[in-house]
Amino acid sequence: MTFEYGKLTYLEIKEKIDEGYMAVLPTGCTEQQGPHTSVDFDTWLASELSISAAVRANEKYGAKYLVVPTIPYGPTPEHRNYGYGFIDIPQDVYEGLIYSVLKSLAQQGFRKIVIFRGCGGHHLNNVAERFNNDFKGVSVAEIPHYPFYDVWCKYGDPNLPGGHADSFTTSLALFKRKETVREDKIYNPYSEEPDWADPNLDFSKYSKTGVIGDPTQATEELGEKLWNSTVEAVADTFRDVAFK
Numbered sequence: 132m133t134f135e136y137g138k139l140t141y142l143e144i145k146e147k148i149d150e151g152y153m154a155v156l157p158t159g160c161t162e163q164q165g166p167h168t169s170v171d172f173d174t175w176l177a178s179e180l181s182i183s184a185a186v187r188a189n190e191k192y193g194a195k196y197l198v199v200p201t202i203p204y205g206p207t208p209e210h211r212n213y214g215y216g217f218i219d220i221p222q223d224v225y226e227g228l229i230y231s232v233l234k235s236l237a238q239q240g241f242r243k244i245v246i247f248r249g250c251g252g253h254h255l256n257n258v259a260e261r262f263n264n265d266f267k268g269v270s271v272a273e274i275p276h277y278p279f280y281d282v283w284c285k286y287g288d289p290n291l292p293g294g295h296a297d298s299f300t301t302s303l304a305l306f307k308r309k310e311t312v313r314e315d316k317i318y319n320p321y322s323e324e325p326d327w328a329d330p331n332l333d334f335s336k337y338s339k340t341g342v343i344g345d346p347t348q349a350t351e352e353l354g355e356k357l358w359n360s361t362v363e364a365v366a367d368t369f370r371d372v373a374f375k
Contacts, residue, residue: 134185136199147197148240153373156232157181157201159249163216165296165342167316168304170216174203176300177249179307184365191366194373196245199236202228205253212335226258233262237270244272245372247365251277252332273372278364286356287348294325294343295334299357301346306354319347 136144136154159174178201188194203218205225210217220228229246236244246255259272283289283299293299304312322338334341 134182134189134196134198136197139197144197144239147195150195152195152197152241153243153245154236154241155181155185155196155198155245155247155369156229156236157198157247157249158205158229158253158255159201159203160205160207160253161203161216161218162207162210162250163213163341164300165316165340165346167313167346168296168301169311171203172296172300172304172311173249174201175249175308176303177201177247180249180361180365181247183362184369187362187366188369188373192370192373194366194370196369196373199232201249202232205250207250207252209252209332209334210341212333213341222254225253226255229255229258230262233258233270233272234266237262237266242270243372244270245369246272246274248274248277275365275368275372278361278368282357282360282364285360286353291348292322292324292344294322295338296342296346297344298346298348298353301349302351302354302357303361304354305349305351306358309351317346317349319345 157177159177161170163170164172181198185196185198204220206222207217207219211219233244246259255274259274262272279299287298291298320338320340320342322343325332325337325343337343
């Protein structure tokens, strides 16, 4: 049994929709993740976490979700000045793409769609609102709350600076895809807390490496705890959307 839309035939997808399956749309991005982590991290995270949470939500609650292929690009203007490792999509183009995907899913019969963002900087509330107005009574898109900080506070040091390519994300990478982590390049660079609300946010003003926070507390063992707790938290979110 698979919960991945992309691994089914179109007739199998129809069967799943007829059975009441909902959709998860993971949105990732391609951007620098400091000197120690690969630029596909956010796309990988959105994909793997969505699939794992869909499986867990089905096991625990009987929630039925298909996870569509992850969109690997988004707006990344804050990373441009590092020179390499980014694919930057203008916000209006990005919103048009997301809307088109949502529309396609609604036209197939998915009545509920969860947009699960792999990158916290992607603003999709306007797209979801427009879609929900246009498809009122037919389909609804929801953007769940990020559980990452709450999970980190359970197992990590809440006073440890974080924000990007930090000990939380690096721990996940060490546990789930250690081969992508350049462990010899994990160090604590000087970085300032960015103004996250700045519409012209530029990470290079705050960090020479692109790391925001301290990644040096990352471990594989911590990553296992963080991963399992995050999967459970997202599965609970999928349950809440499914049965409300």
